[in-house]
Amino acid sequence: MSTVWDQRYAQRVQRIQGSAIRELLKVTEQPGTISLAGGLPAGEIFPIEEISAATQRILEKQGQQALQYGTTEGYTPLREFLAQQFQQQGLNVSRDNILITSGSQQGLDLLGKILLNPGDRLLVESPTYMGALQAFNPYEPEYIAVRSDEEGIVTEELEPALQQNPKCIYALPTFQNPSGITFTLERRQQLVELAARYGVPIIEDDPYSQLRFEGEAEPSLLQLEHARQPQEQRDQPYEGNVVMLNTFSKVLTPGLRVAWIVGPAQVIRKLVLAKQGTDLHTATLNQIIAYELTRTGFLEKHVPRIRTLYRARRDAMLAALEEYFPDNVSWTHPQGGLFLWVTLPESIDTAQLLKEALKYRIAFVPGAAFHANGGGSNTMRLSFSNVNEEKIEQGIGRLGKLLHTTLWQA
Amino acid sequence: MSTVWDQRYAQRVQRIQGSAIRELLKVTEQPGTISLAGGLPAGEIFPIEEISAATQRILEKQGQQALQYGTTEGYTPLREFLAQQFQQQGLNVSRDNILITSGSQQGLDLLGKILLNPGDRLLVESPTYMGALQAFNPYEPEYIAVRSDEEGIVTEELEPALQQNPKCIYALPTFQNPSGITFTLERRQQLVELAARYGVPIIEDDPYSQLRFEGEAEPSLLQLEHARQPQEQRDQPYEGNVVMLNTFSKVLTPGLRVAWIVGPAQVIRKLVLAKQGTDLHTATLNQIIAYELTRTGFLEKHVPRIRTLYRARRDAMLAALEEYFPDNVSWTHPQGGLFLWVTLPESIDTAQLLKEALKYRIAFVPGAAFHANGGGSNTMRLSFSNVNEEKIEQGIGRLGKLLHTTLWQA
Numbered sequence: 069m070s071t072v073w074d075q076r077y078a079q080r081v082q083r084i085q086g087s088a089i090r091e092l093l094k095v096t097e098q099p100g101t102i103s104l105a106g107g108l109p110a111g112e113i114f115p116i117e118e119i120s121a122a123t124q125r126i127l128e129k130q131g132q133q134a135l136q137y138g139t140t141e142g143y144t145p146l147r148e149f150l151a152q153q154f155q156q157q158g159l160n161v162s163r164d165n166i167l168i169t170s171g172s173q174q175g176l177d178l179l180g181k182i183l184l185n186p187g188d189r190l191l192v193e194s195p196t197y198m199g200a201l202q203a204f205n206p207y208e209p210e211y212i213a214v215r216s217d218e219e220g221i222v223t224e225e226l227e228p229a230l231q232q233n234p235k236c237i238y239a240l241p242t243f244q245n246p247s248g249i250t251f252t253l254e255r256r257q258q259l260v261e262l263a264a265r266y267g268v269p270i271i272e273d274d275p276y277s278q279l280r281f282e283g284e285a286e287p288s289l290l291q292l293e294h295a296r297q298p299q300e301q302r303d304q305p306y307e308g309n310v311v312m313l314n315t316f317s318k319v320l321t322p323g324l325r326v327a328w329i330v331g332p333a334q335v336i337r338k339l340v341l342a343k344q345g346t347d348l349h350t351a352t353l354n355q356i357i358a359y360e361l362t363r364t365g366f367l368e369k370h371v372p373r374i375r376t377l378y379r380a381r382r383d384a385m386l387a388a389l390e391e392y393f394p395d396n397v398s399w400t401h402p403q404g405g406l407f408l409w410v411t412l413p414e415s416i417d418t419a420q421l422l423k424e425a426l427k428y429r430i431a432f433v434p435g436a437a438f439h440a441n442g443g444g445s446n447t448m449r450l451s452f453s454n455v456n457e458e459k460i461e462q463g464i465g466r467l468g469k470l471l472h473t474t475l476w477q478a
Numbered sequence: 479m480s481t482v483w484d485q486r487y488a489q490r491v492q493r494i495q496g497s498a499i500r501e502l503l504k505v506t507e508q509p510g511t512i513s514l515a516g517g518l519p520a521g522e523i524f525p526i527e528e529i530s531a532a533t534q535r536i537l538e539k540q541g542q543q544a545l546q547y548g549t550t551e552g553y554t555p556l557r558e559f560l561a562q563q564f565q566q567q568g569l570n571v572s573r574d575n576i577l578i579t580s581g582s583q584q585g586l587d588l589l590g591k592i593l594l595n596p597g598d599r600l601l602v603e604s605p606t607y608m609g610a611l612q613a614f615n616p617y618e619p620e621y622i623a624v625r626s627d628e629e630g631i632v633t634e635e636l637e638p639a640l641q642q643n644p645k646c647i648y649a650l651p652t653f654q655n656p657s658g659i660t661f662t663l664e665r666r667q668q669l670v671e672l673a674a675r676y677g678v679p680i681i682e683d684d685p686y687s688q689l690r691f692e693g694e695a696e697p698s699l700l701q702l703e704h705a706r707q708p709q710e711q712r713d714q715p716y717e718g719n720v721v722m723l724n725t726f727s728k729v730l731t732p733g734l735r736v737a738w739i740v741g742p743a744q745v746i747r748k749l750v751l752a753k754q755g756t757d758l759h760t761a762t763l764n765q766i767i768a769y770e771l772t773r774t775g776f777l778e779k780h781v782p783r784i785r786t787l788y789r790a791r792r793d794a795m796l797a798a799l800e801e802y803f804p805d806n807v808s809w810t811h812p813q814g815g816l817f818l819w820v821t822l823p824e825s826i827d828t829a830q831l832l833k834e835a836l837k838y839r840i841a842f843v844p845g846a847a848f849h850a851n852g853g854g855s856n857t858m859r860l861s862f863s864n865v866n867e868e869k870i871e872q873g874i875g876r877l878g879k880l881l882h883t884t885l886w887q888a
Contacts, residue, residue: 134733
């Protein structure tokens with residue numbers, strides 16, 4: 069039926085598309101299907117009792133404040149606490165460098181809002197986080213997609229990309245969604261140096277770095293960029309080229325929708341004004357819950373439990389892949405996070421494969437959606453965070469069987 | 479200091495401006511200042527214990543779900559419950575017509591996102607809700623501002639405005655923020671009919687209609703527009719010209735940030751996709767808290783208490799205005815809501831007056847900021863929701879004294 073609305077949508081709506089894949093994946097809610105598709109944290113490890121107890125304490129002690137409108141910048145004690153954590157890394161930041169957001173997704177939307185004119189170029193990895201593309205798309209950028217390998221973004225391809233004058237770089241350097249890849253120290257340094265040389269700011273998305281299973285943590289792009297500054301500048305309030313997105317979603321729970329951005333105070337001020345028009349502020353109670361569970365040191369005890377759980381699941385997935393997947397298939401070996409990435413022979417279209425896989429009651433995310441400018445149709449993202457080891461083995465077994473059949477037919 | 483960011487901001491940032499007034503009003507946080515500026519609900523009537531008990535129940539019964547990622551559309555039982563409430567008004571809507579938003583502010587942002595191209599015309603009241611202008615501004619519309627009087631938007635000025643081909647109408651017809659004015663039934667009908675004749679959709683913002691102190695409720699624009707349809711169309715799922723924004727902020731608590739939009743399913747689908755990129759979904763726990771307190775009938779007992787409290791405060795403010803304000807000053811007599819609106823002689827600039835008023839430790843919001851295209855510098859918004867009767871009398875007394883002095887000097 070034609071209505072008054074049909075001719076009224078903004079131009080950008082063409083860039084706000086639904087996903088056929090998402091529709092397909094709704095089937096994964098059916099019982100019996102093993103979903104390695106969703107990026108959900110493991111619900112069984114949510115600290116429900118601690119959150120319940122904290123909520124009671126907060127509502128008893130400061131109920132009116134917790135349920136009232138708050139400032140757009142966020143709950144001041146939380147901003148100050150987070151600033152202190154960055155200070156311990158040697159960064160000269162204060163609460164003026166911190167904005168609390170309604171999940172990191174909102175951070176991405178607000179950055180798109182203050183930075184992107186239609187047609188502006190945005191440099192992203194290939195593959196990159198699909199949700200970031202969804203956040204940026206309404207601001208109608210053109211993407212410059214730079215290939216990643218097992219060591220991170222490929223530096224030789226970065227310089228020609230930077231010569232195309234991108235407005236900004238978006239990177240997820242640690243346990244990337246979707247690939248599970250972590251940039252090496254060398255790649256990090258090269259990225260930061262090249263970006264500085266070309267005067268291009270970096271959005272560093274860092275939701276997973278706390279979830280490292282093994283190996284040494286690499287410094288963040290923010291830290292590296294800060295360390296490059298001459299000493300007298302490092303003593304000044306942070307005014308560098310990197311803004312960083314962090315979140316409580318993966319270390320506490322995602323349903324609270326509390327995350328934060330750290331960056332130069334001038335950028336934060338612009339983001340605050342944009343957020344004011346976007347949702348006024350992030351839910352007050354939720355911010356105070358996150359603050360209470362951080363301040364009291366609870367997260368320091370809790371995060372290691374998440375690591376232990378996910379490591380076992382990653383190990384189960386790697387073992388099952390080794391056992392059940394055909395020889396001409398390769399996958400990443402993430403040292404942390406929630407995901408790994410599978411590359412199939414080029415003859416296989418994973419979007420087609422998914423339709424078959426759902427008949428075997430196994431789901432994954434086809435890789436094409438993580439590519440800003442196309443490609444990747446022979447790749448897939450597998451998530452190990454929210455499925456137990458038994459199911460992981462079953463699921464990878466079913467998928468391996470299907471792959472053997474498909475490759476034999478091809 | 480010049481940084482890499484300075485040259486990077488998007489064009490639209492020029493429309494995302496900070497407010498000098500907001501800076502001034504930060505002083506109102508100082509003890510001793512009586513603020514009639516903020517639009518805060520009364521915190522002392524927040525149902526803290528009920529929310530605490532509901533949260534415990536929810537976390538015990540469905541903790542994993544309440545803290546996990548949820549669907550962008552919102553918590554299904556809540557959407558179904560809200561749809562049923564609209565059905566009881568005779569509207570043929572289902573959950574597909576409902577999107578849960580992170581406050582109504584987000585609803586406004588998302589509507590701007592899916593509807594407004596730069597330069598599109600948007601018809602608003604004069605004065606209109608400042609937060610709506612802040613939500614729409616980044617999408618760079620031009621405003622057509624139509625005057626309101628004590629009966630609502632002035633219909634004779636509406637038709638020439640509609641001939642300028644606005645993309646959309648934004649109206650807040652019941653206990654308007656800032657004016658406290660409620661459109662009469664006649665004005666409502668004229669607005670709905672004219673909008674239909676010109677094929678222009680309406681965004682009806684309705685945060686306050688539950689807070690009626692006296693008199694009969696007028697039908698919403700949504701109801702009127704629906705009632706105009708031929709019967710066979712009314713039997714079909716709602717596909718009309720009106721989308722309506724409602725919220726739990728004023729009847730429960732604002733800090734939860736839970737609101738909703740009802741509209742044609744095709745518009746809701748576009749809004750869902752836009753919201754997915756904007757913040758994934760509204761905090762799950764908060765949605766379930768709102769659902770529990772609505773479903774159990776708690777709000778039906780609670781809202782009358784808010785009405786009683788605010789009515790007494792409005793009465794105190796009207797009485798104090800009568801007693802302390804000069805004769806050549808007029809004000810609205812709202813039948814509900816949180817605000818009333820004062821018009822001073824044209825010689826008075828309320829932005830200047832505010833600076834003086836703050837010295838007397840009394841604050842209000844100067845009216846200019848509520849005017850999309852300028853004007854209103856002799857007006858002010860007074861809020862009676864969050865100040866007790868004694869303070870209202872004191873505050874209006876101080877302000878009246880200042881006004882007498884100022885007018886005598888002028």
